[in-house]
Amino acid sequence: MKSFLGIFSFVIIGLLTAWFIGFSTELTAGSKPVDEEQNGFKQRVIIKFSHVVAENTPKGLAAEKFAQLVKEKTNDQVEVQVFPNGILYSDKEEFKALARGDIQMIAPAFSNLSNVIPEWLAFDLPFAYPDQNTIHRVFDGEIGKVLFQTLEQKNMQGLAFWSNGFKQMSSNQHPLLRPADFTGHTFRILPSKALESQFKLLGAKTVAMPFTEVYHNIESGYVNGQENTISNIFTKHLYQVQPYITISNHGYLGYAVIVNKDFWEKLEPHTRDLLTEALLETTAWNRQQAIEMDKQQLALLRRKKSVFIQTLTPAQKETWIRVLQPIYKQFEAPIGKELMQKIADLQVQK
Numbered sequence: 001m002k003s004f005l006g007i008f009s010f011v012i013i014g015l016l017t018a019w020f021i022g023f024s025t026e027l028t029a030g031s032k033p034v035d036e037e038q039n040g041f042k043q044r045v046i047i048k049f050s051h052v053v054a055e056n057t058p059k060g061l062a063a064e065k066f067a068q069l070v071k072e073k074t075n076d077q078v079e080v081q082v083f084p085n086g087i088l089y090s091d092k093e094e095f096k097a098l099a100r101g102d103i104q105m106i107a108p109a110f111s112n113l114s115n116v117i118p119e120w121l122a123f124d125l126p127f128a129y130p131d132q133n134t135i136h137r138v139f140d141g142e143i144g145k146v147l148f149q150t151l152e153q154k155n156m157q158g159l160a161f162w163s164n165g166f167k168q169m170s171s172n173q174h175p176l177l178r179p180a181d182f183t184g185h186t187f188r189i190l191p192s193k194a195l196e197s198q199f200k201l202l203g204a205k206t207v208a209m210p211f212t213e214v215y216h217n218i219e220s221g222y223v224n225g226q227e228n229t230i231s232n233i234f235t236k237h238l239y240q241v242q243p244y245i246t247i248s249n250h251g252y253l254g255y256a257v258i259v260n261k262d263f264w265e266k267l268e269p270h271t272r273d274l275l276t277e278a279l280l281e282t283t284a285w286n287r288q289q290a291i292e293m294d295k296q297q298l299a300l301l302r303r304k305k306s307v308f309i310q311t312l313t314p315a316q317k318e319t320w321i322r323v324l325q326p327i328y329k330q331f332e333a334p335i336g337k338e339l340m341q342k343i344a345d346l347q348v349q350k
Contacts (some may be wrong), residue, residue, distance in 0.1 A: 045078040045271060047259075049105040050094055052086040052211050054235045058164045058290040059107055059255050062282050069278040078271060086212040092191075099155060104263050107162060107255040111190035113316070117150045118334035122254055124194035125331070126250050126324040128343050132291065135163070142344050148256075157264045160257040160279045163290040166249040170242040172224045175211075177246060177311050179203060179323050187225040188214055194331050195227075195251075201323055218242055228283050229253045231290070234297040239307050247298075247311040250320065257262040 050068070053059050067080035089097045093118055094106045110123035122143065124127075129135050138144055139161035148158030169176045176182060182202040187193040191208040199206045207223055211232075217223050218241045226242065232253075233239055257279065265273065301307050312320065332340050 035217045038349070040086055045074075047078065047080045047105055047268065048083065048088070048103040049080050049107075050083045050086075050088045050096075050097065051107050051255075052083065052091045052234065055084045057231050057235050058286060058293055059162055060287040061289060062162050063107065065285060066282040069281055070275060073274045073278055074271070078275065086210065090210040090212055092210055098258070098260050101260055101263065105257065105259050107257045108250075109190055110254055110256065111192040111195060113256060114194065116154060117189040119147060119150045119336060119339060121192065121331050122147065122335050122339050122343060124192045124198075124251060124256070125335075125343065126198055126323050126327060129252050134346055135254070136287065137346070139163075139254070141282075143339065146339060151256075151258060152261065155261045156258045157261040158256055158258055159276070160283045162255040162283060162286050164231060164253040164255065164259055165290055167227045167229055167251040167253050167293045168233070169227050169248050169250070170225065170233060170238065170245040171244045171246075172218065172242045173244070173306065175244050175246060176225070176248075177310060177312065177316055179319065182225070185225040186223045187224045187227065188217060189227070193334075194327060197327050197330060198324055201326065202320075203307075214238065215241065227251065230294050230298045230301065232281045234301060239301060239304070243307050245301070245307065245309045247309065247313075248317075248320070250324075 007284075041073065046316060047070075049063055051059055051063060055061070055064065063080075063082045063084070067082050070078050070080050083103075088094075088103065091108060091112050094103070094108065095112075097103050098106050110120050112138070114120040114124060129138060144161055151158045171181075171185060176185075179202050182199065182204040185204040186198050187204050187206050189199065189206045189208055196206050196208075204225060207217075209223075214223075214226060215236055215238060218226065218238065224242075226238065227250075228238065233242075233245065239245065267275075298309075302309055328340070
């Protein structure tokens, strides 16, 4: 028994000695333990970022770049976990998931936000934003500021506007060049009253559905028309089931990067600063990336013999604008006169 106790004591003393030597060596070698509080981090932060499009779209790529920048800037003390393609939540479910705190960040399309906060219908007014420079002025100016303020009532904090591109029309029946061409079509739309009215004026029916369900419902014949950006048409292979594409630039698809407001305010100021810095860099990169992807993928689509692409002539465009003009009066009240005036001012500044 004494022999056993002696051996046991010897082992314990040896282990303690080895630990002490290792600890002392680590300190003297200059590899100091991380002082997280001194670096601005009291604990490691996990941000679950859910979105519904593919990884190789402007939003998908921006989400991944943001995650990488955050990792670098915070020395891996903040981890952004990106969940694309609606694998966690569809665009119908993500708002409730954000409110519950199941996820911390989303980047919904403007039209999805309009179904929650009516002022965001401002982005669904047809032909309101004539070019990319105008869109950037909207994002960076008073209109963007006013729209972000509306998020606070839903316990959301707006952080950035990300770009995708101008929307085009597509059909599996024939080219869509005149309002009469829309007759007999059922269009998939995002859940926006303004979009619903837009297609009604053009003579088409509408069905609102999540983006993740679009291809299947086109393929099955449930819908035979849709509006989307070139990057979404290309990456989701929508051109395979809707080969008639009209370059109309009638609306713009962008995203608001949003966090749960309570979560954001509980972060250390130093952490918020680094996340904001990463978002600014990502947003600048995203804008250029979205423009380049649109050009490159449109060129690739034009080379496909099975895809038929036409661009609205100035006269055709004027006809569309005239037919869709009643939408501005119809949605003046929910959007608000202040925002409507700011949008009208854009036409003067062009």
